[in-house]
């Protein structure tokens with residue numbers, strides 16, 4: 001097992017922050033993971049888990065041992081005529097996994113096509129797009145506690161899944177390595193085209209098959225989201241705020257054009273609209289720019305975590321001043 005000291009991580013985070021880990025390892029088996037845990041224990045090093053680095057803001061110097069678990073096994077646990085339950089290694093590329101499922105005739109993840117990252121990170125923020133959250137297909141999350149290597153199998157109902165939330169981001173943050181995820185997928189197509197761009201396409205072309213829907217999602221995403229390989233970014237930098245009905249009514253009377261979506265706990269306002277309304281699309285804060293096509297995305301042109309966070313704070317301050325709404329950051333600090 002190669003445990004590399006002073007390892008550059010610029011190629012391992014989509015904001016392309018020029019970070020260096022004190023130690024970096026890419027174990028592919030549980031045996032190698034245990035070797036890493038022992039290495040860290042002996043040297044009293046903190047452990048951190050990295051997936052594809054598409055939802056993190058990395059510090060310049062990351063103390064301790066950074067683990068990127070690579071296991072990509074895929075095993076059918078159970079199936080009936082209607083559904084299949086599979087167990088997938090945390091290191092599997094997410095989009096590749098979605099495509100593999102579609103090719104097998106296993107449905108439910110098509111709206112989540114083209115989200116960067118790994119299978120192991122998908123439960124961490126309960127990834128979501130176009131009205132579908134991954135929690136609806138997760139049966140259980142398997143992993144180990146970093147402190148003692150104890151294994152766990154957490155049924156989905158105990159994972160604390162919420163809107164871009166889970167216990168893995170909360171009370172278990174930094175404490176576990178997710179090793180595999182169990183999904184239950186349907187063998188019966190049931191496409192979700194509720195979001196406007198997909199609805200428009202369905203009206204034009206007719207209802208899609210799940211595979212066609214995934215292709216539409218890829219097409220729409222490519223048209224407005226910058227490719228991190230060309231324009232380093234971490235996707236949506238802010239979560240959509242959910243305000244009270246009263247707050248919403250006040251805001252709406254001042255901004256009648258403001259889009260909104262009713263939720264169980266209030267009204268969701270698209271954060272991108274708030275930022276766009278302030279004319280910030282295309283505006284630079286140092287070397288960090290608000291993307292021209294999608295105001296929720298910050299593009300990093302060579303800045304450190306400090307530069308990215310400073311730019312994010314400027315956007316947050318502007319939104320607070322104009323709308324009295326506190327935006328919450330989505331990507332995780334990796335420090």
Ligand code: FAD
Pocket residue numbers: 014048049050051052053054055056069090115116117118119120121122124125126127128129164168176177178179225226228233234235236332
């Ligand atoms: P990383 O960024 O490496 O890690 C994210 C967090 O998860 C970190 O805290 C890390 O410690 C933890 N983690 C990662 N792997 C493990 C593991 N095996 N065990 C324990 N903890 C782990 N997100 C959405 O929800 N919807 C979208 O539509 C979406 N679109 C995006 C578009 C772009 C262009 C980009 C750049 C990002 C987008 N994201 C989206 C955010 C991101 O892709 C997801 O959050 C993704 O799941 C992160 O996966 P990752 O492997 O890159 O995780």
Ligand code: NAP
Pocket residue numbers: 128129130131194195196224225234235236237240261270271272294296330
């Ligand atoms: P969009 O279609 O421009 O819509 C803007 C926002 O309005 C979205 O964030 C979405 O909230 C909300 N919205 C739109 N239609 C809705 C509906 N019918 N019901 C409820 N909410 C609705 O969004 P976009 O930026 O192009 O992104 C499309 C999808 O991909 C969204 O679901 C978004 O979350 C996801 N995405 C996520 C990231 C990330 O990094 N997290 C990056 C890119 C795209 P929701 O975000 O709650 O869906």
